[in-house]
Amino acid sequence: MPATAFDIATSRPDAAPEFSPRQQVVLQHALTLLVEGGEKALTTAGLARTASCSKESLYKWFGDRDGLLAAVVAYQASQVQFPSEAGATADAETFRAHVTAFVEALLGVLFSESSLALNRLSIGQSNTNSNRLGQLLLVRGKNMISARARTMLESGRRHGLLKFDDAEDAYQVLYGLAIRDVHIRLLLGDAANAAEQDLNSQAETAVERFYQLFGA
């Protein structure tokens, strides 16, 4: 029994499921279908036709439809990469620039069509299946990012650039200042306005306010 849904859900978050190239191509097709038409558009027959594979292979690789959905989530999560923080706490200037870059990358990920599609999918399934998808997205997505953010903020605190008691709390404020209600509006199908599409200036404004609250 190869990489089935069960393995994905229970494996360590940092252990990549290592889909074969062929499987990754299929998962990319599945993701495209999801982005275009939502969950209803991702049928096993439709995916088999689009990806030129047989339904038999889909069931062999992913177990069942839920396993396929979980695999899509895991696959896209593995595609997301954040800029590394190679010693970016040199001085106040570069640290703040680094924080801004982090926020901009966060906005870029959360507002991307693929992320929105998978969030929509997971949210739609969150009260069924013992909520495997939602947990998967939280563990492989949000928690990874939040961990990265906390270490970054704590590094700033150690260098006397920031002041806060709880890094998680500080990160949540930064998140709120940056995202506001844009994420939920996009999830509901609303369109971002011009200002909200300028991720760089959005990030700078958020960081500016964050420093007003937590700057040393």
Place this chain on the structure above:
Amino acid sequence: MPATAFDIATSRPDAAPEFSPRQQVVLQHALTLLVEGGEKALTTAGLARTASCSKESLYKWFGDRDGLLAAVVAYQASQVQFPSEAGATADAETFRAHVTAFVEALLGVLFSESSLALNRLSIGQSNTNSNRLGQLLLVRGKNMISARARTMLESGRRHGLLKFDDAEDAYQVLYGLAIRDVHIRLLLGDAANAAEQDLNSQAETAVERFYQLFGA
């Protein structure tokens, strides 16, 4: 043709669809089914059985299943009531208390099981049906609340208690400070931790930070 889905979607947001008492009972049953089991749990046959009505009546009242979903959204939106702001800008103390109460009410609504269920439903449908549900939720829910908030904040500015350029921008910051990532986590099926369930203290912290940024 009575209050069909089409009427609901195109009618003015402030024109209540005026469901009959019998229909409201049925819609309440539908909402309960949604809260308990998500969209999949709301089948026409299941609702007819639960609410002791006939499918024929459902289709007569609401047109089709989409119309039923839209009616549930409209019904629950009409149930949400915010505390009135009867001259609450008397002095700085009571105004700030009023802002805090508003934020607490906002948290209470957004984190309620019915609101979460309807947001999940609308988000899950947001890339189908020309996105009627999402727009409905935005217009009847978020926009109403945001309008209330803006007038409140502008009243505070007129009285010299707050300082900002754009009321919408200020409200978004207040929203972000209060909600952070809790909403999306709850939508994904995560549970709120102890601190996040204390809506009052959450609201006070958010307002405290909001005043640091926008207090006069």
Place this chain on the structure above:
DNA sequence: GGTGAACCGTACCGTACGGTTCGGGCGGTG
């Protein structure tokens, strides 16, 4: 008492989709 509207309960139909099975093609290996 008669009439008609509203409604309930149930049976029914068509379809879409998840999941299985089968025949056949293709490439590697002894």
Place this chain on the structure above:
DNA sequence: CACCGCCCGAACCGTACGGTACGGTTCACC
């Protein structure tokens, strides 16, 4: 060449659900 594993394409099955039709009941009104 024979065998075998992997896979494609297509046909097939069972079921769940949206939507419709119909007989029977209640009740208001004349």
